[in-house]
Amino acid sequence: xxxxxxxxxxxxxxxxxxxxxxxxxxxxxxxxxxxxxxxxxxxxxxxxxxxxxxxxxxxxxxxxxxxxxxxxxxxxxxxxxxxxxxxxxxxxxxxxxxxxxxxxxxxxxxxxxxxxxxxxxxxxxxxxxxxxxxxxxxxxxxxxxxxxxxxxxxxxxxxxxxxxxxxxxxxxxxxxxxxxxxxxxxxxxxxxxxxxxxxxxxxxxxxxxxxxxxxxxxxxxxxxxxxxxxxxxxxxxxxxxxxxxxxxxxxxxxxxxxxxxxxxxxxxxxxxxxxxxxxxxxxxxxxxxxxxxxxxxxxxxxxxxxxxxxxxxxxxxxxxxxxxxxxxxxxxxxxxxxxxxxxxxxxxxxxxxxxxxxxxxxxxxxxxx
Numbered sequence: 001x002x003x004x005x006x007x008x009x010x011x012x013x014x015x016x017x018x019x020x021x022x023x024x025x026x027x028x029x030x031x032x033x034x035x036x037x038x039x040x041x042x043x044x045x046x047x048x049x050x051x052x053x054x055x056x057x058x059x060x061x062x063x064x065x066x067x068x069x070x071x072x073x074x075x076x077x078x079x080x081x082x083x084x085x086x087x088x089x090x091x092x093x094x095x096x097x098x099x100x101x102x103x104x105x106x107x108x109x110x111x112x113x114x115x116x117x118x119x120x121x122x123x124x125x126x127x128x129x130x131x132x133x134x135x136x137x138x139x140x141x142x143x144x145x146x147x148x149x150x151x152x153x154x155x156x157x158x159x160x161x162x163x164x165x166x167x168x169x170x171x172x173x174x175x176x177x178x179x180x181x182x183x184x185x186x187x188x189x190x191x192x193x194x195x196x197x198x199x200x201x202x203x204x205x206x207x208x209x210x211x212x213x214x215x216x217x218x219x220x221x222x223x224x225x226x227x228x229x230x231x232x233x234x235x236x237x238x239x240x241x242x243x244x245x246x247x248x249x250x251x252x253x254x255x256x257x258x259x260x261x262x263x264x265x266x267x268x269x270x271x272x273x274x275x276x277x278x279x280x281x282x283x284x285x286x287x288x289x290x291x292x293x294x295x296x297x298x299x300x301x302x303x304x305x306x307x308x309x310x311x312x313x314x315x316x317x318x319x320x321x322x323x324x325x326x327x328x329x330x331x332x333x334x335x336x337x338x339x340x341x342x343x344x345x346x347x348x349x350x351x352x353x354x355x356x357x358x359x360x361x362x363x364x365x366x367x368x369x
Contacts, residue, residue: 009034010034010035011033011034011035012033012034012035012220013033013034014031014032014033014034014220015032015033015034015036015037016031016032017029017030017031017032017223018030018032018064018066018069018165019064019165020165020166021065021165021354021355021358028222028223028225028228029222029223029224029225030066030165030166030219030222030223031219031220031221031222031223032168032217032219033217033220035216035217036168036216036217037070037074037077037078038078039168039190039216039217040070040074040075040168040169040217041074041075041077041078041079043188043189043190043191043216044070044075044169044170044173044188045070045074045075045078045079046078046079047175047189048159048173048174048175048176048188049075049106049134049136049159049175049176050176051075051076051079051081051106052079052081053079053080053081054081054105055076055079055081055082055105055106056081056082056083056084056102056103056104056105056106056131057071057072057075057076057081057082057083057084057104057105057106057108058072058083058084058095058098058099058102058104058106058107058108059071059072059083059108059109060089060090060095060107060108060109060110060113060357061108061109061110061138061139061357062089062355063085064355065139065355066163066164066165066167066168066169067108067110067138067139067163067169067170068108069169070168070169070170071083071106071108071136072085072108074169082102084098084102084104086098089113091116092116092117092119092120093120095107095117096128096129097128099128099129099131099132100127100128100129100131103131104131104132105131105132105133105134106132106133106134106136107129107132107134107135107136107154108135108136108137108138109135109136109137109357110137110138110139110140110357110358111137111139111140111141111142111143111146112140112286112353112357112359113357114135114137114142114146114150114158115143115146115285115286115308116285116308117150117153118146118149118150118153119285119308126153126154126155129153129154129155129156130155132154132155132156133156134156134157134158134159134176135150135151135154135156135157135158135159136158136159136160136161137150137158137159137160137161138160138161138162138163138170139357139358140357140358140359141184141254141255141256141272142158142160142182143275143276143279144182144276144279145279147160147181147182148181157176157179158181159173159174159175159176159179159185160173160174160181160182160183160184160185161173161174161184161185162184162211162242162252162254164213164238164240164242165219166218166219166232166233166238166240167191167213167215167217167218167219167238167240168217168218168219169217170188171187171188171191171193171213171215172184172185172186172187172188172191172193172213172252173185173186173188174186180247180249180251182253183247183251183252183253183254184244184251184252184253184254185251185252186250186251186252187213187252188215190215190216191213191214191215191216192213192214192215193211193212193213193214193252194211194212194213194237195207195208195209195210195211195212195244195245195246196209196210196212197209197210198210200234205246205247205248206245206246206247206248207245208243208244208245208255209243209244209245210239210240210241210242210243210258211240211241211242211243211244211252212237212238212239212240213237213238213240214236214237214238218233218236218238219233219238221233241257241258241259242254242255242256242257242258243255243256243257243258243260255270255272256270256271256272257361259361260272260361262289262290262291262301262365263291263299264291264299264300264301264339267339269291269301269339269340271288271289271290271301271361273336273340274289274301274303274332274336274340274341274342275287275288275289275303277331277332277335277336278303278305278328278331278332278342280331281324281327281328281331283307283308283324284305284306284307284308284328285306285307285308286305286306286308286350286351287303287304287305287306288303288304288351288359288361288364289301289302289303289304289342289364290302290304290361290364290365290367291365292365292367300342300343300344301340301341301342301343302342302343302344302345302346302367303328303332303342303344303345303346304345304346304348304351304364305324305328305345305346305347305348306347306348306349306350306351307324307347324345324347325344325345325347328342328345329341329342329343329345351364352364352369
């Protein structure tokens with residue numbers, strides 16, 4: 001009826017629910033509030049990315065992902081700029097075409113999609129990106145060396161950042177004014193970040209710890225999951241379950257997820273360390289390492305590898321699959337402690353990923369997808 005008034009809504013009135021990506025199990029509904037979108041732009045889009053009405057955004061990460069929601073909806077809405085929206089995950093060739101056709105200035109994606117872009121060496125590939133002024137990467141840590149190759153291809157800086165669905169967008173980020181490749185930058189102004197041990201005590205600089213964050217856009221809780229809310233939100237702080245290290249310059253280096261760690265023979269191993277070594281092989285495009293159990297109940301590391309080599313540009317390597325597997329195991333033994341080297345290598349056509357591009361490590365551990 002005409003006499004019905006609008007429901008009163010303040011900055012902390014619930015506005016929307018976004019689901020986590022489900023990397024470790026069933027996705028959870030994360031509540032966000034009316035004040036959050038404007039705050040994302042006020043703290044990130046405007047000062048860190050310098051978005052203006054003249055910018056054109058292409059986010060490979062979709063709107064249902066917190067990262068893509070900010071990139072392709074919130075930032076264009078609050079800056080008056082434009083966004084290119086596509087109805088499927090674009091291939092490298094489609095990214096080329098979209099960027100060239102719409103003169104995209106800001107490209108947002110995840111590391112696996114940037115790796116595919118670099119691996120695709122089509123004629124005129126690099127010329128398509130003349131309009132791009134920055135590439136933003138989030139969702140997972142960017143493998144060593146990939147950022148440099150992306151910068152070389154695009155002719156623009158790669159700005160890495162880290163956020164979470166519970167925080168709404170990035171809480172730690174590089175910017176045009178302060179960009180340290182290989183790190184996720186410094187805390188976004190307005191956010192506090194702490195590294196803590198398993199007991200919840202702060203760890204000193206240079207030590208590895210769990211990443212806790214406090215800030216203006218943290219969720220008030222999960223939808224209908226009070227127990228999970230109490231476990232993750234403690235005294236106004238969010239336990240992100242990410243592992244990181246604070247560098248002397250104040251930047252943070254992402255070291256993976258707490259639940260990514262593998263237990264092999266009673267020893268805890270970070271798969272990211274092993275993956276970084278195997279990724280140095282010219283034939284390897286993507287790799288995931290997990291502890292698997294054999295028929296006797298013993299655990300050993302296994303590497304699942306996606307080959308992404310271009311015969312015309314890559315160095316010669318063993319042609320047979322068994323030869324490649326032997327090379328990768330030897331490479332790991334050369335650079336890692338013996339217990340960190342995978343016992344077996346399986347070549348697979350793809351790795352299990354969420355629709356947002358994150359690796360589903362719980363499926364990798366099962367060895368089948």
